[in-house]
Amino acid sequence: MTDKIPVATTKRLPLYYRFLTELYNRGTLKISSSELADLLKIDSATIRRDFSHFGQMGRRGYGYDVKELLGFFKDILDQDVQTTVALVGVGHLGHALLNFNFHKSSNVRIGVAFDVNPSVIGTKEGEVEVFAMDNLKEQIKLHKTDVAILTVPTDAAQEITDELVEAGISGIMNFTTERLAVPNNISVQNVDLTSELQNLIYAIGHK
Amino acid sequence: MTDKIPVATTKRLPLYYRFLTELYNRGTLKISSSELADLLKIDSATIRRDFSHFGQMGRRGYGYDVKELLGFFKDILDQDVQTTVALVGVGHLGHALLNFNFHKSSNVRIGVAFDVNPSVIGTKEGEVEVFAMDNLKEQIKLHKTDVAILTVPTDAAQEITDELVEAGISGIMNFTTERLAVPNNISVQNVDLTSELQNLIYAIGHK
Numbered sequence: 001m002t003d004k005i006p007v008a009t010t011k012r013l014p015l016y017y018r019f020l021t022e023l024y025n026r027g028t029l030k031i032s033s034s035e036l037a038d039l040l041k042i043d044s045a046t047i048r049r050d051f052s053h054f055g056q057m058g059r060r061g062y063g064y065d066v067k068e069l070l071g072f073f074k075d076i077l078d079q080d081v082q083t084t085v086a087l088v089g090v091g092h093l094g095h096a097l098l099n100f101n102f103h104k105s106s107n108v109r110i111g112v113a114f115d116v117n118p119s120v121i122g123t124k125e126g127e128v129e130v131f132a133m134d135n136l137k138e139q140i141k142l143h144k145t146d147v148a149i150l151t152v153p154t155d156a157a158q159e160i161t162d163e164l165v166e167a168g169i170s171g172i173m174n175f176t177t178e179r180l181a182v183p184n185n186i187s188v189q190n191v192d193l194t195s196e197l198q199n200l201i202y203a204i205g206h207k
Numbered sequence: 208m209t210d211k212i213p214v215a216t217t218k219r220l221p222l223y224y225r226f227l228t229e230l231y232n233r234g235t236l237k238i239s240s241s242e243l244a245d246l247l248k249i250d251s252a253t254i255r256r257d258f259s260h261f262g263q264m265g266r267r268g269y270g271y272d273v274k275e276l277l278g279f280f281k282d283i284l285d286q287d288v289q290t291t292v293a294l295v296g297v298g299h300l301g302h303a304l305l306n307f308n309f310h311k312s313s314n315v316r317i318g319v320a321f322d323v324n325p326s327v328i329g330t331k332e333g334e335v336e337v338f339a340m341d342n343l344k345e346q347i348k349l350h351k352t353d354v355a356i357l358t359v360p361t362d363a364a365q366e367i368t369d370e371l372v373e374a375g376i377s378g379i380m381n382f383t384t385e386r387l388a389v390p391n392n393i394s395v396q397n398v399d400l401t402s403e404l405q406n407l408i409y410a411i412g413h414k
Contacts (some may be wrong), residue, residue, distance in 0.1 A: 010406070010409065011406060013409070014399075014401070014402040014405040014406060014409075015399070015402060018384070018401075018402075019386075039386065040386060041386055076409075077405060077409055083408050085404065092302065092303040092306040092307070093303040093307065095299065095303065096299040096300045096302065096303035097400075099299040100299070100300065100400065102400070102401045102404065108401065108404050108405065108408070146411065147404070147407060147408055147411065149404075170411045171407045171408065171410065171411040172407075173403060173404055173407055177225070179246065179247060179248055181248075187407055187410045187411050189403055189404075189406065189407040189410070191398075191400070191403055192221075192222070193304075193307065193309070193398070194221070194225075194309045194315065195221040195222060195225075196380060196398055197292065197309065197315050197354070197356075197380055197396075198221040198284060198315065199217070199218060199220075199221060199396065200354060200378045200379075200380055200394055200396040201290050201315065201354060201378065202217065202220070202221075202283070202284055203378065203394045203396070204353065204354065204377045204378040204394050
């Protein structure tokens with residue numbers, strides 16, 4: 001079923017999941033698409049269309065069963081599987097991400113980090129040890145991680161990407177401005193903070 | 208003309224701009240949609256469609272004139288106007304953003320920062336001074352900034368957003384997980400790193 005879900009819908013899935021988890025924890029058992037629309041600032045027609053892709057129609061005058069929805073999302077997002085992520089590049093941004101509070105409900109955590117700087121190698125940030133790049137392949141196997149966050153200087157990004165692919169990584173969250181060349185079976189999620197900021201400035205200018 | 212540009216196209220605009228600037232600086236005067244497609248990992252039909260919205264058709268066997276395209280993008284992105292951004296919340300992430308190398312070509316810079324922590328107030332990160340929240344309104348007026356980056360604890364996000372709106376801010380780049388309530392004339396760009404990571408993990412699971 002999930003193969004037919006539109007990309008735009010899948011992108012909202014983690015958001016739905018997180019909010020419904022919060023509501024459920026607060027004791028909310030049912031919610032209407034219009035209440036959810038107010039909370040999420042997404043229009044209710046979009047929410048109803050999204051949920052229909054999960055086979056959830058909502059009952060008129062009752063709304064959606066929060067627990068039932070959560071069960072669906074949980075299955076889809078594989079939230080009950082703990083995912084350990086590797087971080088490559090412990091500069092300012094890498095350091096911030098090591099201390100970043102990924103939503104508690106998300107079951108995502110950084111489990112291992114790498115850097116080239118001798119003064120950082122061997123140190124620990126919380127529970128996470130920083131290894132030399134020479135240990136990349138071995139540590140990635142050891143931690144059974146298939147996702148890496150890339151926060152290295154742009155110059156080094158492609159070379160390290162090649163090493164990550166070689167080490168068996170399936171997905172890279174790329175904070176550098178380099179457009180990474182990867183084999184077709186590898187997913188890359190670019191997080192381009194300058195472009196995000198430019199888009200915002202552009203949006204303001206066009207309001 | 209820009210009013211008719213689809214949202215998906217406008218989102219690629221900063222990317223086009225950045226790459227064409229690099230190409231131009233390296234002496235590239237013309238480029239075909241397929242060459243650009245290889246560079247950007249966007250398919251060439253999409254690029255041709257995007258560029259047609261800017262009145263750029265490209266000539267068969269010649270491609271696009273890089274300088275001409277840059278002129279269009281520059282106008283659209285207002286890149287020649289220096290935009291000063293305020294940062295609210297100098298924790299780990301705020302600190303990283305103060306040291307973040309926003310693309311040199313982008314003309315975006317953080318010009319002023321705010322925090323509640325007495326040990327941070329009055330310090331400087333590079334050229335940027337950290338002020339107490341009491342000085343928000345006055346400093347935002349002084350720096351003529353209408354965009355703020357929000358990197359505060361989630362609990363404080365809405366209250367500080369209200370203060371930012373009151374201080375005359377038009378756009379907020381929101382790194383918190385709070386879905387901010389703002390008046391209609393204020394733009395919010397949410398940067399949800401957990402969701403980005405979950406989407407990537409989800410994408411890997413569905414390849």
